[in-house]
Amino acid sequence: MGSHLRWLTSAVVGGVLIASMHARAQGQAPSQAPQARPFPTEVSNTRFNSGQSVVPYFEGWIRNPDGTFDLVFGYFNRNWKEELAIAPGPDNKFEPGNPDGGQPTYFLPRRQRWVVRYRVPADFGKKTLTWSITANGRTEKTYGELIPAEELTERVLMTNGNFNPGESDPNQPPSITLAPLQNVVAGVPVTLTASVQDDGLPKPRPVAPPRPPPTDGARGVIAQVNSSGQGRPRGLRVTWMEYRGPGKVTFGASGPTLVANGQASTSATFAAPGTYVLRATANDGQLSKFTDVTVTVKPGASTQGQ
Structure with missing residues (x-):
């Protein structure tokens, strides 16, 4: 019991001393508590499909x-x-x-x-x-x-957070424009077309052929393979996302689309009428640039009254 009490007393004294030193390092008297902002809600490792912030x-x-x-x-x-x-x-x-x-x-x-x-x-x-x-x-x-x-820096954003982005690199980001959309109706697919220009750098790497899945020689069981990198487009490509809008936009391409002859296209279906902002991002493998387009969607036959 005595050793436990001595340990507890030492811990309390040590904690007070550390707090006092920290307060002085911040230019405050030990009795002054710093004004702390609330932290965001802790991000749990538990997966929730819905209902979260x-x-x-x-x-x-x-x-x-x-x-x-x-x-x-x-x-x-x-x-x-x-x-x-x-x-x-x-x-x-x-x-x-x-x-x-x-x-x-x-x-x-x-x-x-x-x-x-x-x-x-x-x-x-x-x-x-x-x-x-x-x-x-x-x-x-x-x-x-x-x-x-x-x-x-702008270069850091273009490299999606690479804090050693190579400012002297001759590679320049692609430019991208979106064709305006007219007479868009909710529930009816429309075609989105992005025009992309680039300096050709870096040179696109060829897509490696898929490797055969490994097997467990002892049991002959096919092992699971992480194929997330298999078949992904390399080189100049465009991704699409909804930035603003009152309802969901469903794109025909679930991932990046390759640029062919200076263009990349996909379809978009708007779930509800209203004003939307869509964002298209061109990426050459190292640098990216995005542009937005505002789309006014009219009610369709299935969305009347929404």
């Missing part, structure tokens, strides 16, 4: 040539299947300032990085921009600030 993320900031700054945000939809439409307003807002900062209103499952840039003036200084999202009854927030350690 959407956590906004502050990715960093970019310095613009005119002296302004772009605060860059992404999000993490904790659901594995549920896609949520959350219009700008009380449940999806930036503050202070205009609550509609061009953020996504349609949230795809899991992690989506570098999705929105919010421009702030040159005199933003030590101010804070808050993005809050309320989904399934839970509000999550993130805070954008001009912290020096979180400065990004």
